[in-house]
Amino acid sequence: MLVQSNVSLRHLNTFGLDADARYFINVQSVDELTAVLRDPEWKGTPKFILGGGSNILLTQDIDALVIHPGIKGITVLEETEETVVLAVGAGEVWHDFVMYCVDNGYGGVENLSLIPGTVGAAPMQNIGAYGVEIKSVIESVEAVDIESGEKRIFSNAECEFGYRESVFKKALKHQYVITGATFRLSKKPVLNAAYGDVQKTLQEMGAENPTIRDISEAIMQIRRSKLPDPAEIGNAGSFFKNPEIPVAQFAQLRETFPEVPGYPVDAETVKVPAGWLIERAGWKGYREGEIGVHARQALVLVNYGGGTGAQIKALSEKIQASVADKFGVRLNAEVNFI
CATH class of the missing domain: 3.30.465.10 (Uridine Diphospho-n-acetylenolpyruvylglucosamine Reductase; domain 3)
Incomplete structure (x- = not known):
């Protein structure tokens, strides 16, 4: 097993942020993983687990042994x-x-x-x-x-x-x-095509009796139309969770903003689309140097190339404060800050 020093993690986070691991190892099996975890040389060293890096925001270098699980099969x-x-x-x-x-x-x-x-x-x-x-x-x-x-x-x-x-x-x-x-x-699946976008796309595809392949293709078309490819623009997909608020709070919100969408979670809670809140707060398409909010999907924060994790974190906090001020709703990050 090869432990490397001072390894760039740019290729292992979909924001494409330049941060370094003090130590790095790619483990190919459970046995390799247990061996490095039990190795006296690394016993006292902090460990950090990094997979595809699709849901993290690196705001600093990682002073630890970064373990990349490459276990396949x-x-x-x-x-x-x-x-x-x-x-x-x-x-x-x-x-x-x-x-x-x-x-x-x-x-x-x-x-x-x-x-x-x-x-x-x-x-x-x-x-x-x-x-x-x-x-x-x-x-x-x-x-x-x-x-x-x-x-x-x-x-x-x-x-x-x-x-x-x-x-x-x-x-x-x-x-x-x-x-x-x-x-x-x-092997005899019940398809889930309840979302309007999915139904519309299936109709456009001419899939009258859709299969799981049709559903998959429809989902991919929708995602490609709404979300930027991380290989082209650094991002981690949805940056915030859709907030779930009490029914009474949602009723008050709708008195001021009648057009606000909401989806019942249960008898007491309603889910509100975070993207709608962010867009109505004026952030969609916003750009600040090399970072910003995607022009087609307000839920996605992006790194155009050269931005830092600290800058993206600061922007996310501005958005949170803006949405809370306008709608009285607190957004929580889906992305993990490192």
Whole structure:
């Protein structure tokens, strides 16, 4: 195993920010991971886990041993006429895994097409899009304790999934390295095309009896039309979570802003699109030097090239203050600040 020093992380974060790791290692297996975690040479060195870097904002260099889990592989563990259970390595590219499922007729993740990042990061964030969250298909998550090097299997319930949350972002933050996950997918899927954009795109495609491939293609068309490609403009997708507010607060908000959209979460809570709030607060298309807010999607903060994480963080705080002042709603970042 090769541990490198002073390694640029520009290629490992989708904002394309220039930050360095004091030490860096790419582990290719669970055994390699446990070996480095138990190595006396690195025992006292702080550890930082970095996958595809699609949901982080690097505001500084990382004075730690940065571990990049490159664990690959997709294995069929169990299969019936109805379902299939797959074990997937944390280092697999998420979208590649989705395409593998689509190609094989395994339904359940097609609505999550084109989400950047790795399989290992997906359960940490409980990634979701267009009516589907990953918690609905995950059976378990395999992880290694950073301190002891011991392996542990977390059941779906033990992952404590919430809206863009999991136990790995809360109670067990920085305590485990996710090395893989198992997914139960359907061979006779029930499609989720409830979102208006998805229905409209399927109609434009002429997909009268859509398949999971049609859903996937529709999602990709929508995402490409709304979101910038990180390879062309640095970004991390949705920067803020959609705020969930009490029904009474939403009713008051609608008295002042009758056009504000809202989607019931339950009997007591309504979800308001953060992008709508940011756009109505005047930030869509805003540019400040080499950073800004995307011209087509106000929920996306961008680095045009040469911006810094500190500048993007400062801009996000201005947006939060502006939205809170105008609407009385607090936006919380979906992106993790480092």
